[in-house]
Amino acid sequence: MMAAPSIKEVAQRAGVSVGTVSNFLNRPWIVAPTTRQRIQDSISTLGFVRNEAARHLRAGHSRTVGLVVLDVANPFFTDVAEGAESLAYEHDTVVMLCNSKTDPVREGHHLDQLEQQRVMGILITPCDSADPRLLALTARGTPVVLVDRAADGGHCSVSVDDKLGGRLAGNHLIETGHQRIAFIGGPLTMQQVKDRLAGMTATVEKAGDVELQTHEVDVMGVVEGRAAGERIAQLPKRSRPTAAFCANDLLALGFLQAMAVAGLRVPQDMAIVGYDDIDFAAAAAVPLSSVRQPAELLGRTAMELLQEEVAAAELHRHRQVIFQPDLVIRESSSRP
Amino acid sequence: MMAAPSIKEVAQRAGVSVGTVSNFLNRPWIVAPTTRQRIQDSISTLGFVRNEAARHLRAGHSRTVGLVVLDVANPFFTDVAEGAESLAYEHDTVVMLCNSKTDPVREGHHLDQLEQQRVMGILITPCDSADPRLLALTARGTPVVLVDRAADGGHCSVSVDDKLGGRLAGNHLIETGHQRIAFIGGPLTMQQVKDRLAGMTATVEKAGDVELQTHEVDVMGVVEGRAAGERIAQLPKRSRPTAAFCANDLLALGFLQAMAVAGLRVPQDMAIVGYDDIDFAAAAAVPLSSVRQPAELLGRTAMELLQEEVAAAELHRHRQVIFQPDLVIRESSSRP
């Protein structure tokens, strides 16, 4: 296993200078056809592969974008990644997917690594809304775009109107006649969760005689949803909510399973509305109503903003793009 | 936004040479305490961040490992990633997670990128067992470790005995009295799928009077499992299988949902056994029996083999590690 051949060896073998090989690689049309052929041959016999590190060093910036998500196992985020990657692909850049698992320490570690790699920029759904590290990063020259969370001006951001999402779910449940509603989500330090709850609360207050219970969880996964469901199923019928609004679909799925186990019928005994409208939601045992977020578009737009910021540099003005969510009504919350 | 400060500016400001700063960074103990302090101050006031590209260029190899999986949305693979990452973390290396989506073109693109980045090595669950590209990659100096697939000597590999897994599922279903069994999985070009089917087939043949139907799918996701389930549910009762063995849990989950929709009870009308034992399996509406694979261990071991190969270089002998799967029996296949 010898060392990988460099442009130099390619040049030598083709009988030209390194400059010409570089031209061949980057501006082939200015190289004479015969020379071009010789270089091509040399490259394939040697099995030459460009050294990205060297290009990067010379260029001063890499062709990689970091994407830090809260949970790779959540289809919502894989869809976001998909969207980001599709645009990246068109611009010949690479996406580095990092999983913070809602853990600030892990998140910090990933940010360090990405900064050391001098990535073009970072797309992130941060654990903490107001982490000063993000601003510091930007100040030191790495553009940061917030995903699924509105920024307050220091960054670009792409988000969905979570309060509206909460209101949509609230209106729907109240209209279908529910008077005791549970909210399941958390941690409540996360802006998205706070906003979804706020939207719901606003609707409930306007309606007057509706009771809202809040059940906080510390991670939004299936397991936690199931646990919350079990807790709620055990409540005496008189005080048990008749509907649940889960802050994401993973929670809702777990919650749904708990209902099945507890023998409560969905939607007759318990209506459920989730959030994100992941593919699983429509395909659940009882198809889940859910507040739909345009995940892929979110990712794609975030990448767009980043590319804008990178291109414009000094004269760039941060933008906050906000999408509207839709409520998709399915069996899990249809009128009994 | 000025350019990121380099070691040179740090040195200047601290009144030392770049060599000393480099020493501070890599072998702090040989630097005098007072100097150390001055450099530390300089670093923090300038906000210096190491340039990984330059280190990499100098060192000739990067501190990144590529991990290419078939489907990031499949919890099995996120568990594998978790395992790989945990070990990587201990060795101060970074994992770059790439999603091929069972698409050879995407896979190829990722491999190109990773090779250009001169990654330390690549852990991959390839689409095609026998892609010559993998051997070429190794020949050119990038170690490749196969994950969840046994290699034939050209690489290290970490896998699980899929034939045994198939036999375990087969024995279990036959013992519980089933005589018509469906196998759902695909594409059949994938070695894992082939082996799981082979194990099942062997058991069925030994038993004698058991019928096995094969239902091939082209991607192993929830949607496809659901479709297969719908197809099978429509069969007349006399010819409809009474049990299904799905080549992964995503398929099984989809299949389970289709049964619910079709009004078939699980396990009374249809027993189901999945594969991978992802967290979802235990938490499904009807808890799923599943052939358990040690996903995290798989990832961790793959990374271990890679590090071994990188360290040993010339004198390295490829190893094939094979784990044993376990059958976890839950409600979905318990005796009616």
Added chain:
DNA sequence: CAGTCTAGTTGAATCGTCTTAATCCGCGAC
């Protein structure tokens, strides 16, 4: 035939970090 183009090619400098051999300096031993 001198002069002007132009297409094609070259060589050297550069990016930021690490390493190696060389240098410096102060102190104790003789």
Added chain:
DNA sequence: GTCGCGGATTAAGACGATTCAACTAGACTG
């Protein structure tokens, strides 16, 4: 007072690709 020793520091190359000013050799113009 000199020598040597060792701890601390430095200066000078790599590493591989890119770029840009400079150069060559023909072709063409007037």
